[in-house]
Amino acid sequence: MIGDRGWQTHKVDPEHFQALVEGAGDERAIAALWASERSWRLLALRDLIDACATVDGVAGPLPSVDMAWQLLTEASKSSPATTEEVLAQPQVGIWVAHTLRRLVTAASQGHDEPPDLPPLWADVGYLHALAAASAVRAGITFELDVPVRFGTAVLPTVGAAAVHAGRDVVRVSAAGGTVQVDGSATWHPPVRIEVTAGGVPVRIELVDRDVYRDLRGPSPPRPATGAEVEQWRATLGEAWELLVREQADRVGAIAATVRTITPLPHEERFRPLSASGAEAFGGMLLSEPDDALQLAVTLVHEVQHQKLGALLHLFTLFEDGRGLRGYAPWRDDPRPVGGLVQGVYAFAGITAFWRTHRAAAAAGPLAEFEFALWRRQTLRVLATLRGSAQLTDDGRTFVAALSDTVAALQHDRVSSSAEEAARRMANDHHALWRVANVVVGADVGPRLAAAWRRGGTPPADLLAESDTVLAGPPFGGFDARAVLLRHRLTDPAGFARLTAGMHPRPVVFGATAGDVALIAGDAELARREYRAYLDQDVADIRSLVGLGLALPEGDEATRALLGRPELVLAAGRHAPRQLLDLAAWLGRMLPEPGTAGRAQWHVAQP
Amino acid sequence: MYETSAGIESELLDLSTVNVATLRAVELTRLDAAIQRVRARIADAGGSISGFSGSFWHDAPAPGTRHEDRAV
Numbered sequence: 001m002i003g004d005r006g007w008q009t010h011k012v013d014p015e016h017f018q019a020l021v022e023g024a025g026d027e028r029a030i031a032a033l034w035a036s037e038r039s040w041r042l043l044a045l046r047d048l049i050d051a052c053a054t055v056d057g058v059a060g061p062l063p064s065v066d067m068a069w070q071l072l073t074e075a076s077k078s079s080p081a082t083t084e085e086v087l088a089q090p091q092v093g094i095w096v097a098h099t100l101r102r103l104v105t106a107a108s109q110g111h112d113e114p115p116d117l118p119p120l121w122a123d124v125g126y127l128h129a130l131a132a133a134s135a136v137r138a139g140i141t142f143e144l145d146v147p148v149r150f151g152t153a154v155l156p157t158v159g160a161a162a163v164h165a166g167r168d169v170v171r172v173s174a175a176g177g178t179v180q181v182d183g184s185a186t187w188h189p190p191v192r193i194e195v196t197a198g199g200v201p202v203r204i205e206l207v208d209r210d211v212y213r214d215l216r217g218p219s220p221p222r223p224a225t226g227a228e229v230e231q232w233r234a235t236l237g238e239a240w241e242l243l244v245r246e247q248a249d250r251v252g253a254i255a256a257t258v259r260t261i262t263p264l265p266h267e268e269r270f271r272p273l274s275a276s277g278a279e280a281f282g283g284m285l286l287s288e289p290d291d292a293l294q295l296a297v298t299l300v301h302e303v304q305h306q307k308l309g310a311l312l313h314l315f316t317l318f319e320d321g322r323g324l325r326g327y328a329p330w331r332d333d334p335r336p337v338g339g340l341v342q343g344v345y346a347f348a349g350i351t352a353f354w355r356t357h358r359a360a361a362a363a364g365p366l367a368e369f370e371f372a373l374w375r376r377q378t379l380r381v382l383a384t385l386r387g388s389a390q391l392t393d394d395g396r397t398f399v400a401a402l403s404d405t406v407a408a409l410q411h412d413r414v415s416s417s418a419e420e421a422a423r424r425m426a427n428d429h430h431a432l433w434r435v436a437n438v439v440v441g442a443d444v445g446p447r448l449a450a451a452w453r454r455g456g457t458p459p460a461d462l463l464a465e466s467d468t469v470l471a472g473p474p475f476g477g478f479d480a481r482a483v484l485l486r487h488r489l490t491d492p493a494g495f496a497r498l499t500a501g502m503h504p505r506p507v508v509f510g511a512t513a514g515d516v517a518l519i520a521g522d523a524e525l526a527r528r529e530y531r532a533y534l535d536q537d538v539a540d541i542r543s544l545v546g547l548g549l550a551l552p553e554g555d556e557a558t559r560a561l562l563g564r565p566e567l568v569l570a571a572g573r574h575a576p577r578q579l580l581d582l583a584a585w586l587g588r589m590l591p592e593p594g595t596a597g598r599a600q601w602h603v604a605q606p
Numbered sequence: 607m608y609e610t611s612a613g614i615e616s617e618l619l620d621l622s623t624v625n626v627a628t629l630r631a632v633e634l635t636r637l638d639a640a641i642q643r644v645r646a647r648i649a650d651a652g653g654s655i656s657g658f659s660g661s662f663w664h665d666a667p668a669p670g671t672r673h674e675d676r677a678v
Contacts, residue, residue, distance in 0.1 A: 007636060008620045011613030039621040043644045046629050046637060069630065076626035083626060097648040104645075118674050150674055215655045220674070277655045279648065305656040313647070314616035315607075342656040394607050 010036045010314055020307055021401040024249055030256035033310040037281045040313045044096045051103035052124060060121025061169055062145050068128040071142055075134035082137040086130055089156050090260050090283025095212040097279040099123040122147045132172045133158045141175040149211040150220035153181055160209040162186045191229055195237040197244040202255040206232060206263055213262040215277040224263055238292030246356050250300060257303050261286050268509060270486045276302045278309035297353050304349035308342055317341060317395035323603045325469050326384050329377035329429055332478045334437050334469045337390040340381050347378040348406050355409060365489045368415055372422035375409045382406055384599040424549060425482040427562050431545040432478040435565035439468040439604050445570030452585050463589060469601040477510025484511050484519040518550050526550040538576040544569060556587035563590050
């Protein structure tokens, strides 16, 4: 198609599109995404440069934007490949997006920004740093002032200078590829890691000092220690060996996509932190992984987000959700349609990873459980999306193809114990999500409690599905019992120590002694624990749902505690000592947990 | 999806013939609609981020923008 202004649009090879939807895609498909991301980046850069012209004094004490752009242009003419490489860095996309938002605000409100933000020129001046970095790599002789942020002057892909205190600007000079930064105390070259397995290399840069390495905005350097770098190198090496050995169809796409990792501190075991951003193709934030297996599956996970982010620049797959939210089993808060689409694509990749990994000789019961869990959860959300009016025609094509892929995985045989554990953990998270997020009318609880006391059947409107959810920040910890199960599956001895009286909370946030008993298989003890917690606080939602899991299958109270826990809580507040009787009464009128119900909710108005 | 012999038509302008040296010389009206689409996506800062563990107990560590010591 030729655009209405005479431009061609990117064409996507149908085979590449199909491969990306159904699997990993290959190096050629990823190369095409890099090409389209280049167009996206140039459009954003052009918008940023034009926006700079709308704000007086936008460069502050630095040379003008035009001067910086002139140097960048000289570098591009002298060494186009290296300049393209600098501009393609993931952190450049984060910077463009952040700074463009500030420029738009500044142009519309004058300079009336929050006083605690750094001056606008400090962000604009990253252009000067990009120009300087490109010029150094092109071997150009020049001098240019660049901003100092958090005591550091960064030249992307070239290095970073820690600068003596009290300076906001430093002069960079270079000749013949040798760079000098005035006022520099120490110089830090980029931290690059390359590992190879089976003849397949992967090269990444650990971005630890660049102010734009975090997707959410500028952040101070967090220099990686030598030990941390070596740990990353070793873990990446092991993870890459695993991926090359087991996921041959994915490693080409991963190696072609990933350019930078922004390292974050280690998180709780089985709860890594990872993130990707559509404006930062090729870059990802990762907490230090537990082990190589976790890093391998996280790379698969994040590369899925990367690919979809690039596809979303090419195609509009969904429209604004207009305040609608849905259930996402990987989040504790209700998610808009865009979040659901990102999630199903990422977890389709994760499911495929575990499917292959569980066949490996060293894989234990964890792989079996993860495969059973995520194939179920991903298919559930795909069912929601198939009914979503927010999908465009292209979005429906995408979701239909992905649904076929994930549906096919449901036929694989899985051990009955893994399937059962997956079903219970899925019910657990869904019930917690409901009781925390689904809004129940203020009159529903007292009216239900009154109907129960009368011993009759409640009016039908009291059992009707609420159409409203909260949209606050995530509660956190709804995966606590699933995390405990992962401990049990991978480290039975360590889990046994938890059952020997140690309070689990320091090990697994959100977990209680009742949870440990439940996961250990002692349902009777778990019931006692949960009831004791609920006697103290009927609104202890984790115990409310835990009680539902600890009761015998088929129990009428279970049906209510897992299927409509928000109703149990609403009514239970008015009869806290008779919670189980009330739940059983409600359960007699409700379908089994997991029965399809409402798929999307409106966001509650504050 | 609209497919031709060249492939599936996307909505993104192909700037493969443009580089840094020529980018600012392109007449803005030829890029206007494409830039508006880019700007609309970028305006939603949080919407473009995916993958933070949403089931953990604390918010992800916040960037340090608002605590930057500056000489001026």
